[in-house]
Amino acid sequence: MRQSIFTKLKQQEGKETEKQLGTNSVEAKVKSALSDKVSDNLNTLKKAIGDPEDLNLRYITIGKFQKKCGIAYLSGITDTNMINQEIIQTLQQNLQEVDGSPLENIKLEMIAVSSVTELDDMKKIIDFVLDGQTVFFLEEEEQALIIGTAGGDKRAIENPQSENLIQGPREGFVESLEVNLALVRRNIRDPSLRFKTYEVGTRSKQKLVLCYVEDVINPKILEEVIYRLESIELEYITDVSQIEQWIEDSSLSPFPQMLSTERPDKVAFEVLHGRFAIFVDGTPFTALGPVVLSDINKSMEDYNQRWITASLLRILRVIASLIALFLPGIYIAMVLFHPGMLPTTLVFSIAASREGMPFSAIAEILLMAATFEMLQEAAIRLPRIIGQTIGIVGGIVIGEAAVSAGIASPIIVIITALTAIASFCSPYYSVAISFRAVRFGIMLVSAFLGLFGLILAFLVLVIHVTNLKSFGVPYSFTVLPTVKHELMDNIIRGPITKVEEQYIFLQNQLKKSK
Incomplete structure (x- = not known):
């Protein structure tokens, strides 16, 4: 990919800093070659990473002639039980005199860990230690053993926090x-x-x-x-x-x-x-x-439901997406520029609800939309129990208070609440955030140009989506599918026996040639 100007400037700045102060990287501080002294190697390792509190160094003597060795590891990111039982205890119990290469003998017969490799580069050894591995040094040897002991405390597998399903597996990824x-x-x-x-x-x-x-x-x-x-x-x-x-x-x-x-x-x-x-x-x-565009309204639960139910849910999400994007803009355009296009009864109802309002329609809806956005953000940042209370009670109280104080009309509160609910019908939070950002732009354009501005904003979105690509794949590929079977898993989800394995653009070229 192209390097950004920022990246190039950062590299130049880094080079100038290194010339003035010298580099602080491990590669510049540490020599690659190992010493044949265990103490020297452990001291080099300790100095290179700053002698932290979680660095554990241990000297051990093994063999008939009390051959000296040492191990080093970082607590917290290593499996200490494995180190104690499979390395230290095993080495101390094997007191026989070693034949041939001592390090090779220890690797093959004494250390009861499946992943053990030899290494003679101190820079690489430091990287392995920082990754949670244990390093083993032996006196009079200029090589070390890297023992696979990465571990430490991990969060248990539990339900996904951001993707709830009624029917489906309950396992979610963790940080490991x-x-x-x-x-x-x-x-x-x-x-x-x-x-x-x-x-x-x-x-x-x-x-x-x-x-x-x-x-x-x-x-x-x-x-x-x-x-x-x-x-x-x-x-x-x-x-x-x-x-x-x-x-x-x-x-x-x-x-x-x-x-x-x-x-x-x-x-x-x-x-x-x-x-x-x-x-x-x-x-x-x-x-x-x-x-592609159709993916933003798909959920894994769609494939666990009957195809008619899943299709209705997908259509509901598409309608909710359109409401989240265009409903406030349509209201602003109609009230400010085109009231004659609305039914007479509805016009009188809106006029009656807005009687005595101190702000214009655009000011009202922007004020209420910004208030609901702040409530949503506060509900996310606060602890879960308090956040749910703030999100529900806060919205009701503020909406009711705004109407009672004559700051906002009831229809504005209804439109704002409906738009906020619709924006979160998407299975993905990143999509909901995108809709919230685009919605404000459509509202502003509608406030200045009316229905013409709303149509113009819609055309701009269509052109943008048509030109947008994801790793070379057109974002709008499945909006107007060119093959009949692609309809079976697009806006609707066809019967499970009719859903094609892959879209054409995802198919392997080897399969296409068959």
């Missing part, structure tokens, strides 16, 4: 990358399932995993996502959404070009249908791509 990958592996027992690992974060060095099914995903889509992932230059990743923002096609679009999920069954379903998933260590959310 290993656990998340295991959950996907449990759902997809296919030898073609691939996990491609990357290291992201110049300082945090977090693991990122690209998940896909090799003989299902389109090779062009796979090539594109790999190219973009390899271009990531971030110091620290807090959530997979930062990866989404880095690799998305258009950063100026309000609509998400990847979708986040906490559900292993959702990831398994999409990956088996030609999409890819991106996991980041330390977050329970997984990014899915590519995305």
